[in-house]
Amino acid sequence: xxxxxxxxxxxxxxxxxxxxxxxxxxxxxxxxxxxxxxxxxxxxxxxxxxxxxxxxxxxxxxxxxxxxxxxxxxxxxxxxxxxxxxxxxxxxxxxxxxxxxxxxxxxxxxxxxxxxxxxxxxxxxxxxxxxxxxxxxxxxxxxxxxxxxxxxxxxxxxxxxxxxxxxxxx
Numbered sequence: 001x002x003x004x005x006x007x008x009x010x011x012x013x014x015x016x017x018x019x020x021x022x023x024x025x026x027x028x029x030x031x032x033x034x035x036x037x038x039x040x041x042x043x044x045x046x047x048x049x050x051x052x053x054x055x056x057x058x059x060x061x062x063x064x065x066x067x068x069x070x071x072x073x074x075x076x077x078x079x080x081x082x083x084x085x086x087x088x089x090x091x092x093x094x095x096x097x098x099x100x101x102x103x104x105x106x107x108x109x110x111x112x113x114x115x116x117x118x119x120x121x122x123x124x125x126x127x128x129x130x131x132x133x134x135x136x137x138x139x140x141x142x143x144x145x146x147x148x149x150x151x152x153x154x155x156x157x158x159x160x161x162x163x164x165x166x167x168x169x170x
Contacts, residue, residue: 001026001029001030002029002030002032002071003023003024003025003029003030003031003032004032004034005019005020005023005031005032005033005034005098006019006020006034006036007019007033007034007035007036007087007098008036008037008038009035009036009037009038009039009042009044009064009089010037010038010039010040010042011038011039014039014040014090015042015089015090015093015094016089016094017087017089017094017095017096019087019096019098020098021098021099022098022099022100022101023098023099023100023101024100024101024103025074025100025101025102025103026074026102026103026104026105026106027074027075027076027077027078027102027103027104027105028074028075028076028105029074030071030072030073030074031071031072031073031074031100032069032070032071032072033046033069033070033071033072033085034067034069035062035064035067035068035069035070036066036067037064037065037066037067041063041064041065042063042064042089042090043061043062043063043064043089043091044061044062044064044087044088044089045059045060045061045062045086045087045088045089046059046060046062046070046085046086046087046088047059047060047085047086047088048083048084048085048086049084049086050083050084051083051084051085051100053078053079053081054074054075054078054081054083054100054102055072055073055074055075055083056073056075057072057073072085072100074102078102079104080101080102080103080104081101081102082099082100082101082102083099083100083102084097084098084099084100085097085098085100086098131157131158131160131161131164131165132158132161134157135154135155135157135158135161136154138150138151138153138154138157139151139154142154
């Protein structure tokens with residue numbers, strides 16, 4: 001996320017610097033220095049002496065006519081702390097420091113896991129059970145009556161039950 005910080009030059013007098021006392025950024029943000037010159041063009045220097053653990057920005061010499069944006073990218077993996085950006089105009093005659101407070105990025109809010117739906121009730125295979133029951137009844141009739149046709153029918157029904165179970169499996 002970009003954090004803007006306006007710095008005005010030549011507003012009160014030649015080579016004057018107007019900037020906020022401090023600015024706060026989060027780890028991984030980009031501090032955008034919005035430089036605004038309200039007078040004649042000037043040379044200026046932006047430097048950081050103690051920011052090496054927070055950013056790769058070190059030193060910038062600029063010739064500012066009207067407007068310029070200077071990005072200062074803050075690293076993602078930094079611990080909270082502070083550093084200063086020194087703004088120099090008038091070839092060293094005017095200096096001001098902008099304190100940059102780096103804060104830790106808040107931990108992302110984790111949503112509680114959604115409960116899993118209950119597993120479906122196991123489905124009993126109706127067709128194989130029905131076939132086994134029919135075959136058992138045919139076999140009981142064969143044993144009770146002694147008619148060979150019931151035994152053959154029971155055998156055929158059991159074979160058909162095995163084939164049906166094979167094709168109906170998941």
